[in-house]
Amino acid sequence: MFRYIVRRLLQGVLTFFGATFIVYALMFANQDDPLQALAGERPVTPAVRQYLTDYYHLNDPFLKQYGYYMKGLLTGDLGQSIGRNRPIKDLLMDAWPITLKLSIIAIIFAALLGVTAGVVAGIRRAGVFDYVTLLIALFLISLPFIVLAPMAQYLFGVELKIFPVTTGGNPSLYKLLLPGMALGTVALAVTLRLTRTSVTENLRADYVRTARAKGLSRQRIIGVHVLRNSLIPIITYLGVSLGDLMAGAIITEGVFNIPGVGFNLFQGIRTEDGPRVVGFVSVLVIIFIITNLVVDILYAVLDPRIRYE
Amino acid sequence: MSSSQMEPVATSVAVPAPTVEEVERPGVATGKPRSLFSDAMHDLRHNPIFWVALVLSLLVIVMAAFPSLFTPNNPADCQLNRQHAGPNGWAIFGYNFQGCDIFARSVYGARISVEVGFLSIAVLGTIALLIGVTGGYFGGWADAVLSRITEIVLGVPYLLAGIVLAKRLSAGQSSGIWTVVFVIGVLSWTTACRVVRSSVITAKNQDYVAAARMLGAGHARIMLRHILPNALAPFVVVLTIALGTAISTEATLTFLGIGIKPSGDGSTISWGLDISGAVPHVRESATPLIVPSVFLSVTVLSFIMLGDAIRDAFDPKLR
């Protein structure tokens, strides 16, 4: 187990350096006029040019620049946002808790509803419930998220008026409910299908027959034996789904006006605020790598067969 | 002894080597064995979803090619004094925030989406085919290297990478179709590649390939005649689904402002643009949001459902 963790940690570190390098290289390498690229379509005055050149060490060789960037990244100094004129780190600190709340709502929504519906569909395989939920799940997964989020906002916010339409600054948990559920919808559909398949497979497993021969009740067989085995792929998926969640958050926060990480990214793109985009994307990549690592370790905890490799 | 257990393998040049396994239906006392292919075609023909998806997909393609068949109006003809006006003649859904004909815009929007979609799958299909066939057929360290590359690309969060890449490529000028096609193609080939690779590996291990090699066939001939036909069916399935996803991604990137960028005269039309433009004004009028959303959804869903239906029909595990 220990060796497994160490191995994964090393892999994670490697990926970390690799990914940040790629992000950095994509943004800054071989630019004819890197300053213009940073500033986007804004004109750059000589004074600003000088400042930016010094700040970003643009007269240094590329690798050295990367070094400064990494140093900044690791010490938390992400530079200055051009559009908002604040340190990017501060923007991140403000935005972070909001997106966290949003994501947690999304995951809990997806997990609870998805697992429950999936278990029921799995038990009643080929029943009406099964077919209907599978169809709905496929529909939700395939539907472009840029349709789902605005339509959810329109239907539940504007038309039915159940939830507030936008959230504005420092939103309460209640205001984040609708966007959170919209964000979690795809994860919900995938979780449902995963759970259903997993449960169906496990119900056919030999150990279920043994459990019945032991005289265990149906509730125990499904609730303890089958579920424990079925949950392994589900939990690992939910961990991995964070990547999709991040992408979805960009759109969700844009549509619902939530000042989170995604919204900042969205704005940064719109206002051509290069440093902000790079900074936020880098941090998101790091989080992504860390969650993948945690999920891998979690997988070993859940499935004893992996531990002893 | 049941005599239909062994089917002769066709080796003549005119008939290509068997591309699907011949599977007998268990327990039913029919005379001739039914092949997987004929079973699949039978299931497909009777699947209503397949037909609906097929018809809708074709409809969208026609709409993209000949938009004027569907509306005589000019989608770029926007007059502010018609802002959010109601239906009028061919403008069956009224007008949007800028006074443009919603229906006409949605009809003409199909063109960009379909163009980007097909170009993207051409790009991603080529990459997937090259990498998948090379890795699967030659194996060894080539396969190892290519597989690691695939894993790296797979490990990158899709939209984030898309954002960075698109930003880098557009860098200020108005973004054309090719930027989007490139971004989608370069990031989405992994699934198709895996499918190709596993088909190639399965095909490679068949007896008739060994036979062909013994008869002196070179790599190229084997790959073309024996391996590719086997890999074709699942590849087509995954490409069809990828078409739907590519269209969805284009709309998403455009929605975020890093896909197709609008040119000043309003002649660039994309569903993504219409949707992102409609969101801030949804309280005044929901139609400008709903119509392009429906067009986009129906298009994406038809291609995905089409691919899904074909895949399910050909999946021997679901028998």
Added chain:
Amino acid sequence: MTTDIKTEIDFLPETDSSAALLEVRDLHVEFRTRDGVAHAVNGARFRLQSGQTLAILGESGCGKSVTAQAIMGILDTPPGFVTKGEVLYRGVDLLKLSEDERRRVRANKIAMIFQDALSALNPVFTVGFQLGEVFRKHLGMSRADAKKRAIELLDMVRIPAAAQRVNNYPHQFSGGMRQRVMIAMALALDPEVLIADEPTTALDVTVQAQIMKLLAELQAERNMGLILITHDMGVVADVADWISVMYAGRVVEEAPVHDIYARPAHPYTKALLESIPRLDLKGQQLNVIKGLPPNLTAIPSGCAFHPRCRYARDACRVDPPPPLYETGSGTTAACHFWKEVRGGE
């Protein structure tokens, strides 16, 4: 050693102590699939007494496992249905009991072990957990007590270092050890009947012998009834008292073990015996039973074995199928021409 802890469960007061321990009468089980109805069991019958070992012999698909599952009540329903017959445990028809009552009979009175212990044990729970579960759920024991009992059980089946191994997972045991764990789990509540469905088929020959020896010892200690389901005639010779041969869902011969080997009275039994490879006949062609077992959705009329039988006559091809003729005291054979079979070549 465990008899002092065993609690009497009186939920079946109507048991008849003079009746056979386990008796199956005219059992019919069918599977309704989309390709037709498969008649898996067509009139099976058995009788088992305490301390006795009954071996059910037959090829794959002859219905022996299905019969066992029907006795235990763990048949997959749907698509499997018991359509006729009685399963009498000490005179009480288990098929007429409620699911709750049947559940309590399982593991307490009648237990079962399966072929592949790796897939038959839950991979994500420790062996101690799975053993202890039986005590916790049937007897309401605490976790600590259940764990102690689990260690005792592992000792009983001769697994070394039981106190440490109780915390191991199934995949950490070898094949033979895992089967011992399964046996321990089945015998936890001191059942009166143990059904072993191909317990050694997945094991090496030497390990096979050890497991069979263990089963025999445990059976003797407890005066348990043992039903051994197998297709391997070699395994059966040492262990069984009585043999029932099954074909196409029917019992076709019943006799004590020596009679079956010495004087088989049914062509199928005879063919099975002849197909065992023998060292002293080295160099000669192996005997096989020509043909394949019948498709259970389309069982031949008359005697189900007639397409493959060298004694087949016209009478064999028409219904009704041959009944079980008395061939001796308590022995039977379902063949119109059993005398010829027993007497002849």
